[in-house]
Amino acid sequence: MAENAVTPIAPAAPPPAAASARAAPAKPAPALSVAPGPHIASGALTTRRMMLDVILAALPLLAVSVYLFRQYAVFQIAISVIGALAAERFFGWMRRRPNTLGDLSAAVTGLILGLSLPASAPWYVGVIGAFAGIGFGKAVFGGLGQNIFNPAMVGRAFVMIAFPAALGASAYVAPTLGVDAVTQATPLTAFKMMGSVAALKPLFLGMTNGSIGETSALAALIGGAYLCWRGTAAWRIPAGGILALAILAGASDLTGGSPWTFAHHLSSGAFLFGAFFIATDPVSSPLTPKGQWIFGAGFGALVLLIRAFSGYPEGVMFSVLLMNSVAPLINRWTIPTPVGGPAPERK
Amino acid sequence: MSERKNDGPTPMERFLGGLIPENPVYRQILGICPSLAVTNTMEGALTMGVAALFVLLCSNILISLIRPLLKPHLRILVFTLTIATFVTIADRVLAAYLYDMSKQLGPYIPLIIVNCVIIARCEICASKQRVFTAAADALGQGLGFTLGLMTIATVREILGFGTWFGKWLGWRVIPATAPAHWSNWVIMILPPGAFLTLGLLLGVFNALTAKKEKAA
Numbered sequence: 001m002a003e004n005a006v007t008p009i010a011p012a013a014p015p016p017a018a019a020s021a022r023a024a025p026a027k028p029a030p031a032l033s034v035a036p037g038p039h040i041a042s043g044a045l046t047t048r049r050m051m052l053d054v055i056l057a058a059l060p061l062l063a064v065s066v067y068l069f070r071q072y073a074v075f076q077i078a079i080s081v082i083g084a085l086a087a088e089r090f091f092g093w094m095r096r097r098p099n100t101l102g103d104l105s106a107a108v109t110g111l112i113l114g115l116s117l118p119a120s121a122p123w124y125v126g127v128i129g130a131f132a133g134i135g136f137g138k139a140v141f142g143g144l145g146q147n148i149f150n151p152a153m154v155g156r157a158f159v160m161i162a163f164p165a166a167l168g169a170s171a172y173v174a175p176t177l178g179v180d181a182v183t184q185a186t187p188l189t190a191f192k193m194m195g196s197v198a199a200l201k202p203l204f205l206g207m208t209n210g211s212i213g214e215t216s217a218l219a220a221l222i223g224g225a226y227l228c229w230r231g232t233a234a235w236r237i238p239a240g241g242i243l244a245l246a247i248l249a250g251a252s253d254l255t256g257g258s259p260w261t262f263a264h265h266l267s268s269g270a271f272l273f274g275a276f277f278i279a280t281d282p283v284s285s286p287l288t289p290k291g292q293w294i295f296g297a298g299f300g301a302l303v304l305l306i307r308a309f310s311g312y313p314e315g316v317m318f319s320v321l322l323m324n325s326v327a328p329l330i331n332r333w334t335i336p337t338p339v340g341g342p343a344p345e346r347k
Numbered sequence: 348m349s350e351r352k353n354d355g356p357t358p359m360e361r362f363l364g365g366l367i368p369e370n371p372v373y374r375q376i377l378g379i380c381p382s383l384a385v386t387n388t389m390e391g392a393l394t395m396g397v398a399a400l401f402v403l404l405c406s407n408i409l410i411s412l413i414r415p416l417l418k419p420h421l422r423i424l425v426f427t428l429t430i431a432t433f434v435t436i437a438d439r440v441l442a443a444y445l446y447d448m449s450k451q452l453g454p455y456i457p458l459i460i461v462n463c464v465i466i467a468r469c470e471i472c473a474s475k476q477r478v479f480t481a482a483a484d485a486l487g488q489g490l491g492f493t494l495g496l497m498t499i500a501t502v503r504e505i506l507g508f509g510t511w512f513g514k515w516l517g518w519r520v521i522p523a524t525a526p527a528h529w530s531n532w533v534i535m536i537l538p539p540g541a542f543l544t545l546g547l548l549l550g551v552f553n554a555l556t557a558k559k560e561k562a563a
Contacts, residue, residue: 122527136543162534165526 047144051104053232054277057223058111061273064219065212068181069119073212077114079123083130084110090131091139105144109133112152112277115213116270116317119182120174121166125159132158149324150281153317160317169193169313172209186210188269188313197259204267214270214316224276233280236289240296241275241303242266248304271303274316284324291327291334299323355476358483365487372495372545373552377463381455382496383541389512392500394448396493398437398456403465403492404485405433410473411481417474426469427460434459464492502544507535 065073088106092099100106113129133155138147160167169189174182184190186209187198202208206216214220227233249262265271270278279285279299286295299319306315356364371377378399385391406429410417417425438456441449449456459465468488473481505511509521509531521529534540 122530124529128532140546158534161537161539162532163530164533166530 047103047105050232050282051108053227053230054108055104055111057226057232058115058213058277060219060222061115061213061216061277064206064216065115068179068206068215069212070179072119072177072179075123076117076119076121076126076212077111080114080117080126080130081107081110083127084113084134087131087134091135092143095139095143097143100144103144106134109138109151109155112213113155115273116152116156116211116278118167118172118174118210119179119212120171120177121163125163125166128162129155129159131155145283147283148328150278150284150320153278153320153324156317157321172211181207181209181215184209186269186313187264188307191260191264192307192313195259197264198268200263200267203264208268211270214273217267217272220272220276224272227276227280233276234282234285234292236292237280237285237296237299238272238275240293241271241279241300242296244297244300245271245304246300248301252308265304265307269307269314270316271300274303274320275299278316278320279323284327286327286330286334288331288334288336290336291330294330294334295323295327298326355472355480358480361472361476361480361484362487365484365489365491366494367491369488370491370495370552371464371488372492372499373549375464375467376549377467378492378495379545380458381462382499382545383538385452385455386496386500386541386544387503387507387536388451388514389497389500389504390448390514391451392496393493394441394445395452395455396489396496398441399459399462399464399492400486400489401437402430402433402459402462403468403489404482405436406430406465407468407473407481407485408478410469411476411478414474422470422474423466426466426474430465430469431460464488498548499541499544502548503535503540506532507540 062073062077065077084106085101088101089099110126110130113133114126117126117129133151133153136158137149137151137154138144141147156167165171169185172182172186172189173184185193187203188210190196190198198208204217206219208215224233224238228235228238245265246262249265252258253261260268275296279296286292302319302322303315306312306318312318355361365371369375372379372382381395381399385395406426409429410426413425434457437459438449441452441456468484472484476484501511504513505520509519509523511518511520513519521531532540535544
């Protein structure tokens with residue numbers, strides 16, 4: 001996604017030495033050396049920098065989650081991150097690859113996974129989710145950059161199917177934890193089961209029950225704005241998602257459908273968290289600007305579809321995985337015309 | 348009777364080949380449908396393996412006996428009819444003596460008719476070699492198939508139910524604990540668990556084979 005993101009262009013580093021070194025030593029240097037592109041390289045745009053950005057952007061979410069869920073948030077995130085780092089090292093060792101913990105991608109996978117778990121999940125959920133995510137989601141495809149699906153969501157889908165009791169809607173209600181937030185059903189479940197509509201302000205601020213990182217729309221917006229400003233996340237994906245969800249939910253509002261308005265849809269559940277932090281994974285989302293719009297819109301529409309018509313109260317995880325699976329197709333479909341070049345031949 | 352050929356490996360080679368080096372599940376990737384469908388318990392895997400072994404043995408022997416009579420353009424038809432006969436026997440015997448297991452395996456016992464392992468052995472071995480070789484081949488391949496099913500089922504039943512032969516012998520591998528400490532992996536009982544387990548075990552098998560070849 002890097003080439004399409006609104007990245008503040010870093011000062012151009014000198015072109016790679018290999019291009020000039022290739023010139024034969026005996027011949028005099030040509031007056032004008034023309035090497036194949038890219039001619040502008042940026043030392044700043046590394047995986048590590050992008051992952052650090054995600055961690056920084058997640059700080060507001062972390063703050064809200066720790067405020068709401070206390071030690072349980074710390075616990076879930078810690079075991080997920082440690083599990084992800086251990087899994088990365090383990091599978092790297094199995095594949096005889098150098099240590100890749102330093103690029104922080106595994107830490108981000110663990111962080112996103114931890115933020116998407118309920119506060120009451122037992123210890124093994126985060127660990128197994130991290131191993132399944134890094135292993136089945138990433139290592140089997142050949143490591144970072146080769147994965148089809150978002151590793152964190154693969155891990156979460158794995159534990160969700162493996163441990164329905166620990167991650168189902170009922171697991172979110174755990175009064176025995178002694179934390180206020182988890183004494184009631186999540187707003188989306190409450191609406192789905194009882195038809196009770198949550199007030200908009202606590203939904204937006206995040207003073208509700210839910211997965212530990214998803215509750216606050218405000219925190220997700222702050223972190224997401226930072227990600228988009230830095231160019232780490234492609235802004236078109238969350239924009240497309242928010243537009244699609246707002247338009248579809250707004251249309252259903254106009255027909256007088258449901259008391260759960262488009263504003264409720266936007267600020268409840270994991271939608272904004274997913275749109276800014278999960279769907280924008282640069283590996284598993286499309287590269288082309290048009291493709292990113294399509295990807296985002298498909299994500300938003302699927303979230304609404306799953307919320308409205310399926311047995312699940314929330315559909316961010318499945319929407320991301322479904323859209324991941326069509327991302328290569330979208331890429332191929334939306335190959336941009338190169339500047340000055342001919343349009344790609346259509347078959 | 349010049350057509351009574353006996354080309355190919357010896358009975359011992361046939362038998363040993365089927366167990367590991369040419370294992371139907373892990374080396375030939377045949378019979379994957381039952382390998383995925385019935386392997387969430389050891390009982391199902393064992394019953395399926397033994398049923399397939401029985402059918403394979405009987406049809407290999409019969410095909411080998413009638414191999415001078417086979418006409419090239421009709422041989423697949425003859426194989427299928429022979430296999431279908433023994434599958435029907437196996438299916439009825441299971442329904443009579445192991446009713447619950449027969450219910451649990453459902454359509455997968457009748458589906459042995461189209462199991463590629465069996466038709467492949469009829470084609471590769473039984474229609475070309477003597478009865479004794481064909482029987483050894485059937486035993487090797489059948490046991491190899493059973494071994495394949497049981498290794499998958501071992502992983503799936505231990506992780507999915509915490510038991511090993513839980514229904515028949517009641518062996519508990521992972522002690523039952525509160526959900527806060529450990530829980531069974533429901534995904535391992537469901538179809539995704541079958542795909543994941545088969546893929547991982549295939550990987551393990553390939554890695555071991557590669558290691559062995561490197562050492563040799």
